Amino acid sequence: MAEKVLVTGGAGYIGSHCVVELIEAGYQPVVVDNYSNAVRDGGEGNVAESIRRIEKLLNTSIEFHELDLLDRPALEKLFKKHSFSAVMHFAGLKAVGESVEQPLRYYRVNLTASMNLMEVMQAHNVHNLVFSSSATVYGDPQHLPIDERHPVGACTNPYGKTKYFIEEMIKDHCKSEKDWNAVLLRYFNPIGAHSSGQIGEDPQGIPNNLMPYVAQVAVGRRPFLNVFGNDYETVDGTGVRDYIHVVDLAKGHIAALKKLKDNCGCQVYNLGTGKGYSVLQMVKAMEKASGKEIKYKIAPRREGDIASCYADPTLAEKELGWTAAFDLERMCEDLWRWQSMNPTGFTNGVPS
Secondary structure (H helix, E strand, O other), rough: OOOOOOOOEOOHHHHHHHHHHHOOOOEEEEEOOOOOOOOOOOOOOEEHHHHHHHHHHHOOEEEEOOOOOHHHHHHHHHHHHOOOOOEEEEEOOOOHHHHHOOOHHHHHHHHHHHHHHHHHHHHHOOOEEEEEEHHHHHOOOOOOOEEEEEOOOOOOHHHHHHHHHHHHHHHHHHOHHHOOOOEEEOEEEOOOOOOOOOOOOOOOOOOOOHHHHHHHHHHOOOEEEEEEEOOOOOOOOOOOOEEEEEHHHHHHHEEEEEEOOOOOEEEEEEEEOOOOHHHHHHHHHHHHHOOOOOOOOEEEEEEEEOOEEEOOOOHHHHOOOOOOOHHHHHHHHHHHHHHEEEEEEEOOOOOO
């Protein structure tokens, strides 16, 4: 019988791609999401549109629940119903700029949700966790590329601090509870989409991340891109980041699940490509993939941003047997396929 894996925030961008990889790897995902960054399918079944599309794509059925991790009784009820072998925890607020404007909301939602989840896991003897962390825990890099030994905690924004605090909670809990195993995956910058063009990134409202915004300019949804700062010490003055294909990222989670079987305790891995690209280099790559001109304007630096950030992913390759397979051209091609097939995202012709 297939192992059941709870996927929190599983209707969102990264979560939905991980659901695909879980199913293809022989697991049985049970998905919960509160629709804070997902879209309902519009039918009577109250299923997220991304999950409905995965069901059709893979000719399967997926158990889905509308559930907020702040709702402790609902979470308890779910754990009483199922025997989970592990949890993949994606749920949380995730925009750097928004976290600077609404820090208390980020602390309340991200930290409380994670504490609720871990306490309920503990109560129901579920001791295996894969956590969706972020390279923001490293703050302004002291050296590049960033490996897992790089100091953490000097975060430049509240979003990054919530990821750091959750990591610390998990580490402390694994230290006190020897039968717990956790893998903390520090993402760099996920982009791209499933090759089918059926699922991809569909931010609600104005995109907070670069590439969904660039894609929306390319498809004509937005008139131009704001480039926040062109006076950084980088190749062209714009911020440099490590962009990773979301499918590569999802495959990293399957490798992390397998690592839990080794009774690994608490382990940390970077998931990135090890290559940095500037904002303007990404704009050019997307222009090539889409065949469209992408207009942009230079705007002031955004509070909480840093000049450069890219990974040293060799530990994940060594210990998880994982490496990023897709190059920048493929990332942009898949992103454009998704955006051109779904010009208004999951809303089926109704602009969001």
